[in-house]
Amino acid sequence: xxxxxxxxxxxxxxxxxxxxxxxxxxxxxxxxxxxxxxxxxxxxxxxxxxxxxxxxxxxxxxxxxxxxxxxxxxxxxxxxxxxxxxxxxxxxxxxxxxxxxxxxxxxxxxxxxxxxxxxxxxxxxxxxxxxxxxxxxxxxxxxxxxxxxxxxxxxxxxxxxxxxxxxxxxxxxxxxxxxxxxxxxxxxxxxxxxxxxxxxxxxxxxxxxxxxxxxxxxxxxxxxxxxxxxxxxxxxxxxxxxxxxxxxxxxxxxxxxxxxxxxxxxxxxxxxxxxxxxxxxxxxxxxxxxxxxxxxxxxxxxxxxxxxxxxxxxxxxxxxxxxxxxxxxxxxxxxxxxxxxxxxxxxxxxxxxxxxxxxxxxxxxxxxxxxxxxxxxxxxxxxxxxxxxxxxxxxxxxxxxxxxxxxxxxxxxxxxxxxxxxxxxxxxxxxxxxxxxxxxxxxxxxxxxxxxxxxxxxxxxxxxxxxxxxxxxxxxxxxxxxxxxxxxxxxxxxxxxxxxx
Numbered sequence: 001x002x003x004x005x006x007x008x009x010x011x012x013x014x015x016x017x018x019x020x021x022x023x024x025x026x027x028x029x030x031x032x033x034x035x036x037x038x039x040x041x042x043x044x045x046x047x048x049x050x051x052x053x054x055x056x057x058x059x060x061x062x063x064x065x066x067x068x069x070x071x072x073x074x075x076x077x078x079x080x081x082x083x084x085x086x087x088x089x090x091x092x093x094x095x096x097x098x099x100x101x102x103x104x105x106x107x108x109x110x111x112x113x114x115x116x117x118x119x120x121x122x123x124x125x126x127x128x129x130x131x132x133x134x135x136x137x138x139x140x141x142x143x144x145x146x147x148x149x150x151x152x153x154x155x156x157x158x159x160x161x162x163x164x165x166x167x168x169x170x171x172x173x174x175x176x177x178x179x180x181x182x183x184x185x186x187x188x189x190x191x192x193x194x195x196x197x198x199x200x201x202x203x204x205x206x207x208x209x210x211x212x213x214x215x216x217x218x219x220x221x222x223x224x225x226x227x228x229x230x231x232x233x234x235x236x237x238x239x240x241x242x243x244x245x246x247x248x249x250x251x252x253x254x255x256x257x258x259x260x261x262x263x264x265x266x267x268x269x270x271x272x273x274x275x276x277x278x279x280x281x282x283x284x285x286x287x288x289x290x291x292x293x294x295x296x297x298x299x300x301x302x303x304x305x306x307x308x309x310x311x312x313x314x315x316x317x318x319x320x321x322x323x324x325x326x327x328x329x330x331x332x333x334x335x336x337x338x339x340x341x342x343x344x345x346x347x348x349x350x351x352x353x354x355x356x357x358x359x360x361x362x363x364x365x366x367x368x369x370x371x372x373x374x375x376x377x378x379x380x381x382x383x384x385x386x387x388x389x390x391x392x393x394x395x396x397x398x399x400x401x402x403x404x405x406x407x408x409x410x411x412x413x414x415x416x417x418x419x420x421x422x423x424x425x426x427x428x429x430x431x432x433x434x435x436x437x438x439x440x441x442x443x444x445x446x447x448x449x450x451x452x453x454x455x456x457x458x459x460x461x462x463x464x465x466x467x468x469x470x471x472x473x474x475x476x477x478x479x480x481x482x483x484x485x486x487x488x489x490x491x492x493x494x495x496x497x498x499x500x501x
Contacts, residue, residue, distance in 0.1 A: 020150040030109035036152050051108035060100055149198045164310035172304050173197075179261040179300035182280065183249040190249075192257055192298060194264050206297055207279035211287050214278035214342040215239035218449045221262070221271040221302075222487050225494035228449075229255075231412045236277060239340045240296070245279050247295035254298060255495075261300050263500045272305040272450060276342070307452050315480065318455030318472055319360035319446075321374065323435060324350035329364045329372035329407040337372075337409050350375040361446070363435070363459065366407035370432045373408035374446060377454070380417065381433065382443035382475045384466065398475050401429045401437070413447040413483075416493075420482045426475065442466050443473030453480045 019040040026033045030050055038045040129137065148154055158167055168174045178200045181192020207213035217232040233251060240248055249257075258273065265271075276299040282291040305311065313319050326349045329337060335346075350362035354375070361374040373379055380402045400421045402414065421428050438444055444456035444464045455472040456464055463470040486493065 018150070020147050022148060022151050022153060025151070025153045026109075033153075040152070052106075054107050055104055056100070060103075145199055149196075154198070162310065166310070169306075169310045170304035176301075176303060177261060177264045178302070179257050179298065181257070181298055183247065183253055183295045183298070185247070185295060190253055192253075194261055197301075202278070202297055202299065203281045205282045205285060207282065207289075207292060208276065208297070208342060210282065210285065212341075212343045213243070213287075214276050215243060215245075215340050216274065216276040216342055217340065219273045219275060220307075220449055221267055221273065221497070222269060222494070224268045224497050225491075226258070226497060227487060227494050228412050228416075229258075229495040232275070232449075235340055235412070236275065240277055242336070242339050243279070243341065244289065245277070245296055246289070246292070247280070249277065249296055249298050257298060257300055259498055261302055262497060265302055266500065267302055267304070268497055268500075270304060270306060271302055274301040274303075275299070276301075278342075305450075307450075312451035313360055313446075313454040315452065315454050316472060318457035318470075320358075320458040321361055321363050321456055321460075322354055322357045322359045323460055324353055324362035324364050324375065326350055326353050327364065329366050331367060331407055337407060338405065340409060347375040360454075363438070364408075365435065369435070370407075371403050371435055371438060372406075373403065377446035377448035377451070378408065378411045378414040379403060379438070379456075380414075380445050380447065381438050381441035382445075382473060383437075384442045398442075399427045399429060400475065401431070401433055403433045404430050406432075411447060411449075413449055413452065416483065416486065417447050417453065417479055420479060420486060424478065424482060438464075443476050445476045445479075453483055 019037060021033060021037055034049050035045045038049075161167075174197075176197050177194050178197050179192055179194050180200055180202060181190055184190040202209065215236055217236050219229060219232050220227045233254065236254075237248075237251070254275070254277075258275070262268070262271075262273075278297040278299070279289060280292045280296045281294045283293050284291050308315050327346050330346065332338070335341075335343065350364055354360065354362040361376050363374055363379065364372050366372045371379060380400060383399045383401060384397055385399055400418075402418070418428055418430070438459055439462050441464060444459065446454045446456060453476065455476050457470040457472075458464060465471055465473060
């Protein structure tokens with residue numbers, strides 16, 4: 001990393017903020033990086049900046065200096081150089097040659113060579129890292145990672161834009177803090193820590209990386225309370241047990257980590273947490289769980305996220321669905337969907353199909369052609385039984401139907417809606433449901449923790465609703481309102497978040 005002092009180098013840091021440049025960016029794209037640096041410093045760019053004369057230069061600094069007498073080195077220089085060369089007898093010229101050998105032979109940045117090297121990596125020179133340098137590497141990487149987050153290249157690293165056109169729907173999410181860590185053990189405290197999102201990471205030896213071997217939950221935060229925390233944790237631990245996880249975080253450890261990360265972010269309302277529990281880090285690359293010797297890895301990713309937004313749905317106007325043609329929902333004999341696992345390619349492929357069709361999501365069928373759920377939510381239909389009264393109805397005039405959970409996850413929001421409907425006097429049916437029943441339904445809506453209850457207005461181009469109205473139905477609206485009220489009033493459904501210091 002190199003730094004220059006100038007105006008506006010780091011967003012939000014003031015007029016005298018440092019401008020941070022990654023030397024790797026400079027080597028890979030010298031002209032573009034220098035132009036960006038000059039613009040940040042408020043100076044003019046010149047092509048001559050890409051050229052210099054061969055040999056040592058005064059600007060090489062202490063690492064390029066050739067010392068005859070080791071005693072003339074500073075204490076810090078002696079410590080670093082002795083750690084590199086494992087001796088207090090520092091060889092003459094060696095440090096300078098180590099750091100500046102290639103630079104002294106060069107006469108400038110060669111843009112054509114940089115592009116050619118990127119296109120033909122086999123022609124580059126590759127170096128082995130001497131074991132003696134590993135301590136220095138471990139010491140320097142954290143500082144490098146931090147400085148990297150301040151570079152313009154890091155801030156502009158996105159290669160495309162999300163549908164909303166904004167990387168962060170809520171600007172606060174750019175600096176959100178996340179939790180990552182292993183559980184406690186005999187004589188060992190838990191290794192969890194809270195870090196900024198762009199400095200968080202898990203080991204490449206972690207089972208979630210090695211094989212998607214993890215379970216997860218999405219949890220909402222409303223008005224100082226965590227909604228259905230106990231239900232979500234019950235399902236998390238059931239999934240972990242079904243997957244055979246060992247040395248698992250305790251329930252109290254997970255709750256404590258949740259409270260810590262919410263407090264760190266100041267989150268008490270309008271937030272959503274993605275809680276992931278992996279089988280943990282392995283001591284060597286393998287799919288064999290015998291090598292998972294460190295215990296599970298807990299990841300808590302909280303974000304400021306509205307129930308209706310770029311990553312959710314419009315709960316008033318509703319959404320359109322298509323039927324997935326790329327995947328069928330697997331039966332328990334293949335992969336039991338009652339396990340809330342991270343093997344989500346079966347969900348992602350239908351979602352891609354929905355994106356290409358300009359639909360919100362895709363309906364997934366089971367192997368026999370019955371409706372299971374969507375790629376992201378559970379599904380309900382409403383069938384009117386008697387008088388329609390121009391589309392207005394009383395709950396007694398409707399039957400609420402949802403597919404049985406043979407091939408889908410029995411969602412927590414799904415269960416809540418079935419309970420609320422029963423309390424409202426709405427008849428319910430849980431059974432196998434065909435796609436044609438959804439086509440001809442008077443109302444259809446989806447349920448999920450992230451987006452709550454969302455009306456469906458079209459399926460495969462067919463308008464849903466009485467007289468093909470393609471509008472939110474009365475039962476859907478009533479259940480939405482009842483669900484919102486339950487969030488506020490059903491205190492036994494929520495866990496209070498402790499006061500923040």
